[in-house]
Amino acid sequence: MNINLASFKEQIILAVTQYGGKVLLAIVVFIVGRYILGKITRLLSNRMSAGHIDKDVQPFLTSLISVLFNVLLLLSCAGILGIETTSFVAMLGAAGLAVGLALQGSLANFAGGVLILIFKPFKVGDLISAQGFTGHVEAIQIFNTLLVTPENKTIILPNGALSTSPATNISGKGIIRVDMVFAAGNQNKYDDVIKSLEMAVSKCKYALKDRNHDVLLTKLSENALLFDVRVWTNSSTYWETYYAMHDGIKRQFDEDKIAGPAINLNVKDLQ
CATH class of the missing domain: 2.30.30.60 (SH3 type barrels.)
Structure with a gap:
């Protein structure tokens, strides 16, 4: 019994002598590493906030970076203890490749979503x-x-x-130009048509008052005068302006007795 106890003590002393230093070093590396990773994660989070990165994507990126760094830290500690990590890394790589191939479409959409949230096109x-x-x-x-x-x-x-x-x-600049084409019969006086179109633009409540709007003759056809009408408006009222201008010009033409083309125009005439 005494012999077995003495042998057991010798084995403990041998194990402590052989592995104690490695275990202590691994513990120190883990504690210091966790402290440094915490500092790095907070620094990255602050940088992302200062860089106006979307608040919805910040927690995800922070968690992703934290997980990656912690995996690398655990692998380093395992290497210090003498644990073979090559096969473990290879297994993780193979698993990641398999998952990536199976979900490549979803991963592409995921990466695209992150890019859109970060760069904000x-x-x-x-x-x-x-x-x-x-x-x-x-x-x-x-x-x-x-x-x-x-x-x-x-x-x-x-x-x-x-x-x-x-x-x-379309609305990235805050204001936008609504481009439209309108036709009048060529039996009308040119100046009368111009004045009628300009009046319709001036009456449009969505047209910006501090911008110059264009009424330009763009094409002469056998039966019609075609005009480009370009109206500046706020981006949020693009469609309201588009439909309000069509309604306003129809009413203004009726009021000013501006006749339409003698025959219907086809799509090519408006291009």
Whole structure:
């Protein structure tokens, strides 16, 4: 019994002598590493806030960076203890590759959502045209962006394609020019048509008073005079201006006895 106890004590002393230093070093590295990682995470969070990165994406990025650093810290501590980490890293890599291949479409949309939230090519409320659709941005989610069209339809656009293809931010500047084409019969006096169009623009309540609006003759056809009418308005009232101008010019033409073209125009005449 005494022999076994003495042997047990010798084994403990040998283990402490052989591994005690490594265990102590691993504990110190873990504690110091956790402290440093906390400082780095807070610093990154403050930098993101100062850089006006979207508040919705800040917690996600902070958590992602924290998890990555903590995994690296644990692998370092395991290496100090003499634990073989090569196979563990290879297993993690293989698992990550398998998940990435299975979810590559979703990952592309996820990455696109993060890019949109960080770089803000558009924001909620903007009127944009992308992927063949035009509407106001209702929400920017991690995987999709929601547009509401003028017909009040909700369009769901995948962020992957949206972040890598051309998109027009119609309302990004705050004010916008509404371009329209109107036709009058060429039997009308040119100056009368110009005055009628300018009067309709001046009566439009959505037209900005501090901007110069254009009424320009753009094409002469056999039966009609075609005019470009360009009206500046706030981005939020784009469609209101568009429809108000059509209504106003029809009423002004009727009031001023401006006749329409003798025959109906086809689409090519308006281009």
